[in-house]
Amino acid sequence: MDIVLRTHQLTKRYGKKLAVSGVNMTVKRGEIYGFLGQNGAGKTTTLRMITGMVKPTAGKIELFGRTEEKGRHRLFRRMGTIIETPGAYRNLTAWENLDLHRRLMGVPEKERVEEILELVGLTEARNVKYKKFSLGMKQRLGIGRALLHQPEFLVLDEPTNGLDPQGIMEIRQLLRDLAEKRKITILISSHILSEIQQLATKIGIIHQGRLLEEIDYETLQQKNRHYLQLKVSDDRRAAFLLENRLRIADYQVAEPGVLRVYERLHESARINRLLIENGVDIAEATLMRDSLEDYFIRLTGVRANGMHSERRGA
Ligand SMILES: Nc1ncnc2c1ncn2[C@@H]1O[C@H](COP(=O)(O)OP(=O)(O)O)[C@@H](O)[C@H]1O
Ligand SMILES: [Mg+2]
Structure with missing residues (x-):
């Protein structure tokens, strides 16, 4: 690799x-x-x-x-980079800013400027001065500059x-x-x-x-999948039934007595019935979702959505 x-x-x-x-x-x-x-x-x-x-x-x-x-x-x-907020000349247009950068970077092909404008979606704004740009346009121009030398x-x-x-x-x-x-x-x-x-x-x-x-x-x-979580009296028997009677292969025993089934979730009623009819008691059956967010919280001790409310920038 x-x-x-x-x-x-x-x-x-x-x-x-x-x-x-x-x-x-x-x-x-x-x-x-x-x-x-x-x-x-x-x-x-x-x-x-x-x-x-x-x-x-x-x-x-x-x-x-x-x-x-x-x-x-x-x-x-x-490499192409934007690390600091991408600055540009306020009184120059999108095209002029990019062309200036092209010359600074020693890129000889003048037509690269048009290509980049097209690539970052600023063709229509090519003659608009930077000071009239929205924040999104500024970011796109910044990415354009970072891409200019290919x-x-x-x-x-x-x-x-x-x-x-x-x-x-x-x-x-x-x-x-x-x-x-x-x-x-x-x-x-x-x-x-x-x-x-x-x-x-x-x-x-x-x-x-x-x-x-x-x-x-x-x-x-994997971290963003839905699954059916079953708390059962006998996980080995339940696993055997899932595999042999329903041909379910994508499941795991998460902990003793707890199975997570990742496929055929729309057939949860059938899964339940099969287990019960074959002597496996089900204490709980819940549709759940693995989330990266839960994982993130476990890892850092910080609520990921709390990150949104923090001051942006820096
Ligand atoms: N030039 C600097 N002088 C002193 N401390 C700095 C400097 N740059 C960053 N730090 C400190 O280093 C830590 C990491 O900062 P930074 O890399 O900017 O984090 P992030 O980009 O993830 O928000 C912060 O505690 C910040 O205050
Ligand atoms: Mg930062």
Whole structure:
């Protein structure tokens, strides 16, 4: 598997404060890696180290397979980033801002500007001055600038901050397209679980400077499934009946006496009847849902939805 970014014990200390502590994260080619954590968790500091804006106190960064710092600036050309709020010239239009950036980046093809405008959905706004832009348009221009030199790896720090639901949806769709159609690997941070959950193919959870866990796509899917939970008198017998009489394979014994059935949920009445008719008592049958949110709370001790109400930004 092709690894775009790997950090080894990445650490940043500000005075006595450990902003980032021993982070080992891995971003593979083609992933949309969601970097999730509350405000103050250490997301921005981590992304600043990865993009070379801040020097780590300790640890290593492996970019495109290389760890040596010599020649790293050439690797940075293969990345596109928005970490600070994307600034632009207020009195220049969308087209002019992008074209200026193109020349600064030494990209010779002038037609790239039109392509990028199209890509980020700003073609119609090409002659609108930046100062007239909505926040969503500003974010899209920022992403456009990050994409202008055709990077293979895009690093975005909370790109949907301050956007309304419509704007958030548009950015999400844009990022999905970039990943799917242009095969761009994306590392995106957010403090909003639901947002990351809808977009990411992998999630890394950072809390108080530490990366608690990386969850891959399959596990993520598992964490959002409905299931029928059965408290039964005899789990072995119940399992036998499910497998042999109903050909149900997707189930698990969660704990002694508790079965979770993940398939044929619409036939729950039939499942109940089969068990009872064959001498298995059912103390409880409940339709449940695994949620990433519950998991997140167990992991961090913090309510994920409490993250929404926190002050945005930073
Ligand atoms: N330049 C800095 N000087 C001192 N402390 C900082 C600096 N940047 C960040 N911090 C502290 O490091 C911690 C992590 O901050 P940050 O990386 O911005 O978190 P996040 O982006 O997840 O909100 C916070 O406690 C923050 O106050
Ligand atoms: Mg931040």
